[in-house]
Amino acid sequence: MKEIKFDQLQEKIYTETLDNGLKVVILPKRGFSKTFVTFTTKYGSIDRTFKPHGKDEFITVPDGIAHFLEHKMFEKEDGDVFQKFSLNGASANAYTTFGRTAYLFSATNKLKENTKVLLDFVQQPYFTKQTVDKEKGIIAQEITMYDDQPDWRLYFGTIENLYENHPVKIDIAGTVESIQDITAEHLYTCYETFYHPSNMLLFIVGAVKPEEMMAFVKEDQAKKSFDKPEAIERQFPTESKKVDVPERTLTMDVSKPKLNIGMKCNEIDLQGQEMLETELSANLVLDSLFGRTSAFYEKANAEGLVDESFSYEFSMEEGYGFAMVGSDTDEPERLEELIRHTIKDAKTNWPVQEEDLDRMRRKKIGQFMRSLNSIEFIANQYTRYEFNKMNLFDVVPTLENLSMDKLKQAFATFSDDSSYTIFKVLPPKTQ
């Protein structure tokens, strides 16, 4: 077991990679009542074309299967896993993203019992035709629920515009139609390919004794048998740097028009420290262009072009990345113009001064320290960082060393005119 100290943050993590390839990370938190445990596989909605475990040919599986599999893991021959967690006083859940599926619980006692339930249910698949068919009704309702959420449609509509081929454009849950094709055999194929311990990470944070817990997990894993780790081969279509659809409008029953601008990131092969620097830099650039202290925001706010829903974000993962800026607005055209102008202007007239960089750095460092109060943040983010070969605890030193050139470089990755798209959700009457 390796022990790594982060003096500045007053945190210490314990890590070990077990014989079966599973990486275990433990972070004890002083004064906390609960423990939060996530068991995550590097497998999400974008992993739709791959070589199944033990096979030589690539296959493509129905859309929404990673999420479907997540649902189905909770049902076993002897009943529902939630029941077991409930009896032990643990609150359990799971989520699927583009690139990860995470199973988790939080509990204030019976930590070992609950960890055992978690390890067992994720490592013992059980799918039948009957249980798979039954789930289709539930997931169809989940999909329909999201269909009625204009902000979700806005977000996804923007991503659909940005990408021509990349599966990031496919809704994580798939469609009501695509999930009808999912069978128990599909689920076993995906499970066997992606749920090998060597493709997974167990993160335990909170009221935990590291040595004892590590020994417990090791012993549990040693008792179970797994195939030899095999490299997973995924296939992704080629994707141009240009957006697929420059503009699209959706009519929904909303109180006010919604505008979102997406900017496709053209630097998509980064990993590790390079990715961390780019991601943090891009965030700082967006902060300085669109944050509450920016000239843009002052103007947009004074003129009533944005409201409390205004937001911006930068997302970067292996194979894709994008920036988004959006708000509910009565004047989508004027807001679009102002956002475009802000980006364009920054290319010739770089808006970030050294003092701004310094201030934003301080802000981000404080924000990061604050987020370390949340054990959910630590577990979920650590895993995301690890899967991208970055380390969450490098954030502060990396922020301290960011240069203005790095910011300019990051800005260049998403500020190309041909990489823009507009998505609007409009109420029926303004059409």
Next chain:
Amino acid sequence: MFNKTKLQNGVHLYIRKTEQFKTVNVTIKWKAPLDQKKASERTVLANVMEDSTKQYPTLSSMRKALDELYGTVLFTDVSKRSSQHMVSLYTECVNDEFFVGEDIFKQLWQLIRSVVFDPNVTNKAFDPDVTEREKRNVRDRIRSIYDDKTRFAQKRMLEIMRPDHPASISAYGTEAAVSEITNESLYATYEDMINNDLIDIYVVGDVDEKEIIEQIKQFLPFEARDAAKQNDLPDVNVSGSVNTVREKQDMKQGKLHLGFHTPVSFHHPDYHKMQITNGVFGGFAHSKLFMNVREKESMAYYANSAFASHYGIVYVTAGIDADLEEKAVKLILEQLTALQNGDITEVELSQTIALLENSILSANDSARSQIEIYDQYKELDESFTAERLIQKWESVTLEDIKEMANTIQLEIVYLLSGKEGVSK
């Protein structure tokens, strides 16, 4: 545990010293009787106050000052509880120990002082541009509930079930009341809030209690006010007949909301028994609603119940195919009937107690929830601890649940659904 200090009549300070967090939290809550007009004024006021002060007259200068202080958080929000309206100022800064030579905490007090006592006011009126902008923002916030069909359906159900009652009055007020606000009326509301509201101040973090008390006396010199005032909820007459309401919008999923009355509310001696009853009914993933409506029938992604204890209301929400309304209502009511008949197992009871325990103990892991939970429960018991509540839960029996379930009475079935696809 929070240590209480009475600063003035009607002004109390609660400090919790803990090494658990990397930050220090300071929250101030102003409490006044809830009515729609006042709620609107106070919501706009809360927005105006967080935006600027005399010292930082623009949003940008204000936010820059906070950014310089290692991203110190400062924002306001409004909420309601029973017949009270609350304006809260939330602040959080990184503990000084991480940054040698800085005095972040002291600067935070100065900022709070300037937000509370030195707002951007000239001749007893706020800046007209800022007022208009924040009126618009609050108006849009009220309107945007329409975009979230679950929230909208819940709002409509409460309006029909409890018209002109605190249960259905929004903490944000109404669009109409927002439009009537002037710079002068806003300032009058500000003075009223600062001078007459009940005030609770919370501090959570690795702090020196004596020092905090001195700092608050220096930076936040609130004067005494009448601490006795509390207004009661209006009486509710439950007719016994069930109101069925169907409304339509352009949407896909049916939002089914059922409202039930119970005489057992927050101040009732059986309150903790009703918490357990709600948990068995539909509070968790092992509950009757989840197991039967979702898992057995595959009818819904969510089917939950909640206990709005301050208003004596239990409500059930489910997202369903609107064509299945009748079947879903029947299935939901069957679960309640099961509870009323005592068709409950020891396992269901112990699962529910275990999860309620887990949730209240987990709340200890966030400074915000420590404050919110204590602020609510101290009205029952000033020396409230999670352990005491847990003891009460553990004493609840199957017979108690049966008894509680029998006080629950259906008042309304509300369905919001798409313009097509409703069979009746």
